[in-house]
Amino acid sequence: MRLPPISELNDRARDVFRVVVQSYLDTGAPIGSRTIAHLSGLNLSPASIRNVMQDLEELGLLAAPHTSAGRMPTEIGLRLFVDGMMQALEPSLEERAAIERQLVQTGPVEEAIAATTAALSGLSACAGMVMVAKRELVLRQMSFVPLSADKALAVLVGEDGSIENRVIDLPAGLPLSALIEAGNYMSAMLGGLTLFEARAKIERELLAERAELDGAARALIERGLAIWSEDGERRPVLIVRGQARLIDDAAAADLERVRYLLDDLEGKQDIARLLDNASAGDATRIFIGAETKLFSLSGSSVIAKPFRGLDGRVVGVVGVIGPTRLNYARVVPMVDYTAATLARLMA
Known part of the structure; x- marks a missing residue:
């Protein structure tokens, strides 16, 4: 119509x-x-x-x-x-302060993003969502822990205190000494570098044959860096907070709709695609009910806003999801303010 x-x-x-x-x-x-x-x-x-x-x-x-x-x-x-017809209402000083407080959190940036998303969820009485590109990790230390004859756990510690690990396959007959040698080399030579910089340095060192490593340790380092770089480029970070806020007194009368909505929130790849669609341009996007196939059954609305880094590129999208009867005049400016806050965090 x-x-x-x-x-x-x-x-x-x-x-x-x-x-x-x-x-x-x-x-x-x-x-x-x-x-x-x-x-x-x-x-x-x-x-x-x-x-x-x-x-x-x-x-x-x-x-x-x-x-x-x-x-x-x-x-x-x-x-x-x-x-x-809507007349937007600017966030109050108290609401702005509640969002701003998340900027001073210590620890990995993902924790500050999650806390900011949780604050937005609490203030809007909706579920808060944010999607950011996986941040380039700066290496502090890397080690390899043997799990079996053909598998090891590659443990990477970032400068921000974050710890990630991946299970990698080992060549047949790889000695334990190669795991130790590779971990020591990574920690000594590649600390303070991003994964991209570390890979480039490894390639230069191996090409010039300056790396005092045996063949097994070289292969292990290359494999470990490749896994992390590839994984970081492929998957954005998607955080959803405050799903329980979607089940209020009014929602209790329509439990089927709530069930559909919670099911939809489990499909994080679909949500990521929706937020990615909202990243084009600078405007706040408002999707109401069946305007998106993802939430057509639950009759929900999504408000999403992209935010940019210092170089002007879109680095993420933040938004909320709630019932179609949410307070658009209040929530839209709140999402806008949160996007501006996250832009400063990611700078």
């Missing part, structure tokens, strides 16, 4: 429509003409309001649930409201 421009609605229709939408965003329930006449101050009779609501329903902006005589906005109606 075509989305009618807001200019096609007369003043009376806009006033009634705004009251219905605001009531739905506040309560999640339909509202009737008598309630609007009593509470809104529109100075219209219930009969006049019913006629206007009928016209809005014929335009596809309102719908009447079969269990109620009241009306509530459709997803098309919500889109019209968000694009043409």
Whole structure:
């Protein structure tokens, strides 16, 4: 159905429509003409309001649930409201401070990102989501721990205190001394370098035959660096926080929708693709209900905003997911502010 421009609605229709939408965003329930006449101050009779609501329903902006005589906005109606009528509310000083506090956290940057996402979740009463490219790890130490005759655990410690490990295959007959030699070389020669820089240095050293390593240790180092570099380029970091906030008193009446939503949140690859789509340009993207196939069954909305690094490239996307009745006017600026905060964190 075509989305009618807001200019096609007369003043009376806009006033009634705004009251219905605001009531739905506040309560999640339909509202009737008598309630609007009593509470809104529109100075219209219930009969006049019913006629206007009928016209809005014929335009596809309102719908009447079969269990109620009241009306509530459709997803098309919500889109019209968000694009043409919503007045954004800037985050309060307290809300800004709650987000800013996460910038001073010590430890790996992923922990600060997770804490910032959790803060956004708490302030918005939604689930918070952030996706960032896997940050280039600066090496401090690397070691190899034998697991069996043909496998070892490669343990990498970063300058930020983060620890990662991968199981790698070993050539047949590799001596334990090669594991020790490779780990010692990595720690002594490659500390303070990124994985990309470490690989380049190893290649130069081996090409010039300056690396005092036997063939087994060389192969082990090359294999370890290749695994980490390839893994980091292939997988972004996706963090979702606050799923429990999606199950509130209103959601309890629609447990099937909540079940669909929680199932959707388990599909992190699908969420990553959605956030990746939102990374184009600088604008905040708002996806309402069936506008995305991912959340069409759960009737949920996503608000997402990309953020950039010092070089101007998009380094991540932050957003929230919640019911279609979320407070867009309050949450959209909150997502914007969180994106600006994360941009400083990633600088």
